[in-house]
Amino acid sequence: MNTFAHIKPIAQYNKVSYYSVCIEGNEISLFEEFITHHTSTNKEKLNHVLDWIKLIGNKYGAQSHLFRSEGETADASALPPKGIERKPHYTEYGKKKANNIRLYCLRANENVVFLFNGDIKTAHYAQDCLNVRKHFKLANKLTKAIDSAFANKDIVWNDDCTEIDCEDDFKLQF
Secondary structure, three states: OOOEEEEEEEEEOOOOEEEEEEEOOOOOOHHHHHHHHHHHHOHHHHHHHHHHHHHHHHHHOOOHHHOEEOOOOOOOEEEOOOOOOOOOOOEEOOEEOOOOEEEEEEEOOOOEEEEEEEEEOOOOOHHHOOOOHHHHHHHHHHHHHHHHHHHOOOOEEOOOOOOEEOOOOOOEEO
16 A cells, blocks of 8 residues: 655755655644654653754754664664764753654755654664654655655755755655
């Protein structure tokens, strides 16, 4: 069975344009679902990821070292990046700590990132974690489908590769 999604612009910063996808006619994107869920359950962890999205968007651009490699069948990634010493820090009870929330995404280039969904990772491998496994698998499927859409020119770059374009009625099949 084929599933369809449409691309939704999320935010435009100085260096990065962020997009997400809405699945099967839903108007709420995967990233917006992530925000809604974690605003009430994991606000500080969510805010840490949002700080990274803003910092990457405004200051650094989507450099590969700022993302966790989460590829299984495609080049999916996740935020926040590895390393508790990286600023902005995540802290609990006044101490720097690793943030175990994962937001799965596709770093299409240094200027374009697709934000998907995620959850709290409780196992060493995403495939072994009941919370993130479905988000990890979906991110890999979507990444593969988006890469194919670029290859087939269903999704194209603007002149300076800072944004994407596709037909208004384009449906990503995965």
